[in-house]
Amino acid sequence: MINAATHYRLDYPDLSLILALVRGGSLARAAALLKVDVSTVFRAVRRLEAALGQQLFDKSRAGYLPTGLARTLAEQAECAEQALDAAQVGVEQGGAVVSGTVRLTCTDSVLQGLLLPALAQFMPRYPALALELSTSNDFANLSRRDADLALRLTRTPPEHLVGRQLRAVSYRVCASPSYRQSVGATDLAGLTWIAPDDFLPDHATVAWRRQALPGVVPGYRCNSMLAVSELVKAGLGVAVLPDFLLDDTTALQPLSDPLPGCDTALWLLTRADCRALRAVVTLFDELSQRLRAPQ
Template identity: 50%
Template sequence: MKSSIAPTQYRLGAAELEVLLAMARTGTLAGAGERLGVDASTVFRAIQRMERGLGQPLFERSRAGYRATDLAQALAEQAERVEAALEAARAAAQAQPEQVTGTVRLSTTDTLLHGLIAPALQQLQPRHPALVFELHASNELVSLTRRDTDIAVRATRRPPQHLVGRQLGMIRSALYAGASSPAQWSDVEAGRAAWIALDDAIPDHPSVRWRRKHFPRAQPTFRVNTALTVMELVGRGMGIGVLPIFLAQHRSELRPLTGSLEDSETQLWLLTHPESRHLRRIAAVYGHLAETVQLP
């Protein structure tokens, strides 16, 4: 007689989803283990158990790491929702009325951090003293999809469509010389000025594109890797450079040689992930930046 009892189905729990999500975000056993606070072998065994239970592979293995299959990507999306719900529950359980707690990871460039974000956070911190900020300043794009960061502030004309974003305004730039430098616009036109630029570090930067368009024969005397370094060297009178107006306008050691350079403009975007934007800690920071960050 055939049994009427259905075979037991494998059930994924929160712990398994946490492991799967860490693997999908990092692509390596070691990286996932570091996020989870366990060793790589523990992660490996957990993935094996899930694959056996589900009866199909979750990751394709190669020398480059572990690439998530379509099934793993679908499960990772659900795991992100579980993660967001758990974070919201923990925050609600720990917070006092009107108190915002937790850690907010924010990614931006050093220029935007020093010129716009740090002053805004300085205003916010006394209002929410229980918040902790992890600030990542780099020209490299940190992934919100993998949750390497909670909020990103980026200069771009093409923000990722899968993220929640708000345009904060236009970043305008001008050509500057040091206040004590004798350089004039006529020196720039005559090719007598030394340029300080980001060519090798960020070859597609609007300032680099502008110079190459209008002064194609000009070669930088100093190639540097951050706009802050451009500003410091220009301020020392070591050459001329294109700088964001919001960063340079209050520096007495800098002198503009031009007005706003129209074809070097770009948009400033405030970005976050749709699954976590409603968490109190993220919403508090996102909302404050949206209200207070202003561009000239």
């Protein structure tokens, strides 16, 4: 048995068989995925296990349960499948395919308000490009090489990073239409406030509120700006939010003009060594185009 496993060379049809059975969990579903009959799958699995000298699946009433080896081979089969898909895209696009994995970090509010709509516009054109997203407020993600690109709200990006300022961002006091109607008040100090004080204690908007409304104690404290905006949308109070979260849905309405001293900018940043990577450059250019403020 050991000799058989040593000398047998797996090929792509073997990997496709394993992947179909792992995905399907039964002979019938695997046969449907492979577009063959059930007996063909059954015989192929038996032949492969005999050739490898190892069991790939445990047969039970629940179906075919993959062993550790089968799961490992299925993961490698998925990589091979993705590589073939990328090659096919390259053929269809005349060899101009953009492939690879790009790691991008941004805040949760930027993800929700700006990044997701932009990705929906252009990512379908890059089927071989994989994107890993993380939400964070930390520039160190780029410095530690945990990310390739960062979308950050800042007035002064770190000098060791390279990038482009995409748009100015202002902050306003906001409320939901229902809350605004229910309170009918113009005195901001008398409203229920929602704030990220403990999460972003040095944020300019927190400093503004403490200076302009020193007697206000927030009724809700959240650990993210996105959570703050969701509580405002739910009609639980008011908060200072970036202008890009205000849209045509009227879920949020401004109660003030842009607040003095709270303006900032959206920057798209990367490391100098990433500028030679085609996937990073492609994503950088697409985001630069999509996220620029309307002229």
